[in-house]
Amino acid sequence: MKPIFKFINYLQPTHYFVLKKNDGHSVFPLVKNLPAEIVEQLESDHQYKSDKAKAYDLSWQAVQKGYIGKAETYTQFENVPVVDNYRFARKYFSSFWVLYILIVRLFSFYNPITEVLGWWKTRKVSRSTYLEIPLVNSEYDAFNSELILQKPFISVIIPTLNRYPYLKDVLQDLEQQDYTHFEVIVIDQSTPFQSDFYNDFQLEIQVVHQEEKALWLARNRAIKMAKGDYILLFDDDSRVDKNWISEHLKGLDFFKADLTSGVSISEVGAPTPAHYAYFKISDQLDTGNVLLKKAVFEAIGLFDRQFEKQRMGDGEFGLRSYLAGYLNISHPYAKRLHLKVGSGGLRDMGSWDAFRTNSLFEPRPIPSVLYYFRRYWGHTAARWALLRTVPLSIMPYRFKGSKPMMLLGALVSLFILPLVVFQVIKSWRLAGAKLDEGALVEKLKIKSEKWEVKS
Structure with a gap:
């Protein structure tokens, strides 16, 4: 198109x-x-x-x-x-x-x-x-959600890895929610695993110790365990207000949506970024702050494990749901503070950034990024994306928001062009292997009651 x-x-x-x-x-x-x-x-x-x-x-x-x-x-x-x-x-x-x-x-x-x-x-x-001056949904504030009154059961899913001090705050925030009809499923990949850590929380909580350090395996596993008709995906280094769950439900109900993607801020008291400060059709999915109907997973499958220990797994699922016709709204009031802790979690598994490498001879970008681009948009669009993003990724992550430093990175890339070309070719080849293998998307079985007819 x-x-x-x-x-x-x-x-x-x-x-x-x-x-x-x-x-x-x-x-x-x-x-x-x-x-x-x-x-x-x-x-x-x-x-x-x-x-x-x-x-x-x-x-x-x-x-x-x-x-x-x-x-x-x-x-x-x-x-x-x-x-x-x-x-x-x-x-x-x-x-x-x-x-x-x-x-x-x-x-x-x-x-x-x-x-x-x-x-x-x-x-x-x-x-x-x-x-x-974005469009205003003036009726939202006064909207009384019938969905909230129905009290659907929600499964809050949290994968965690070596972040117990931060996870404590996460679970305490969930204890304070004004919407209480939910369970919490924690897939704990920490070493050492501290089973006693979970004893004192006033929550309906299931904890699974997963020895393999694998984020998408953890999320898929929890989704299959979930008892709720709604899945709320959360991170282990986040803080939320007491109306976080109820806002997600209200937004889902108001727009008759299938998914609501909440907003993330990185500093206490920071304003919501201007382009996320109002309701709109979402062009992303953040698995640290999204509520969706479990039926979406039943229809299009779980997360693609080709993204394991790499990047863009949530973006790919978001795109899959968009292509299938599901409505995902960007929700400005379902906010979380994302601490972006520098250790634990995905930081222990791979790169912080999809386009920045940890060493000179690693692929740039991470191969899963090119797998994602080439699978859905094709090779030509992937090349245009590389041209637009790779030169700007030369500078370290901390300069990501600085236009002068990004421009400097583009100029530096010209001087180290042979190295950059090597990194990109390596990524392209590894992404090609993923494409040859195909998507690793497991279907979620639809649970249906079986009635036994007696004569």
Whole structure:
């Protein structure tokens, strides 16, 4: 499927919303079918050359600003003029990435006159501030959730590895929840295993000591044990408020969604990041803070163990659920404080970051990342993703949020290009082996009552 604007292929080549769902529909609504009160909150741009581009721009805005509704969506997109693509890129992405697009397209032998003119004609286009005023769900605060009143049973799943001091806080936060109809399943991979640690918590808790250090095995194991119709995935280095579970349920009920992905912040008192501060269709899944119907696992399977001790396993499951047509909302009020403890957990199993290596001769990115990209978006999109992300990953993780340091990393990558090429080729080869083996997704058996008929 073509993306809503062609330049998305360079800017977000492996984004969920580039792909059509299994039913052939995109996530982007036809603007003519949107409610009038939604259209009034969008900014019409009459400077586009084509009417198609004007409509696509409004549809893009609707999704990004938080439209969650029943309007019919596009099943395909037509090409729009190059100048309209440059206008779109300038409105919604930084000038650095617009210049990147121009350079890439010139080196890809597109018509240089058309490209330079498109770039030049849009040079005065300002970056849009449309996200400063997202769509408002004014009825949410007063909404009385029937789902909460029904008190569905929830299974809270926590894999843990060598983090008992932090896990104590996690379990104490669960003791304080205002919604109490839940169990806790802990898959403990710690060495040494401290069985007495769990004795004093006032929770319905199941603890399994798993000797193999394997995150996705642990989560899959717990899901198969779960008694609840809803699964709440949690991390062992997080803190939550007492209304955390009830907010997840309320959001699920209000939007008639199948999954709710909560927000994570990394410092006490830190504001919610602006692009997560409102409800919207989620383009990610964070297994440290997501509530979903168990039926989703029954329909599409458990987590893919090709991601064991690597990265992107939660992203892959999120994409699988999106493609299957399940609605996942980004929930700004189901917040957690993610401490990102530097030891234990996945830190003891692999890299902190998907694109940063721990030594010079390790693959870059982690092979599971390329397995994920190539499996769903194909080899070409994976290459575009590498070009966009690998040069910026040269600098250490602590500089991840610094644009000057990321730019420096891109320049440094030119001087160590042979090493970077070696790392990428190694990752590509290892990802290819994963693709050849195929997904390691176990099906979750549907539990059904069997009635014995007596004559």
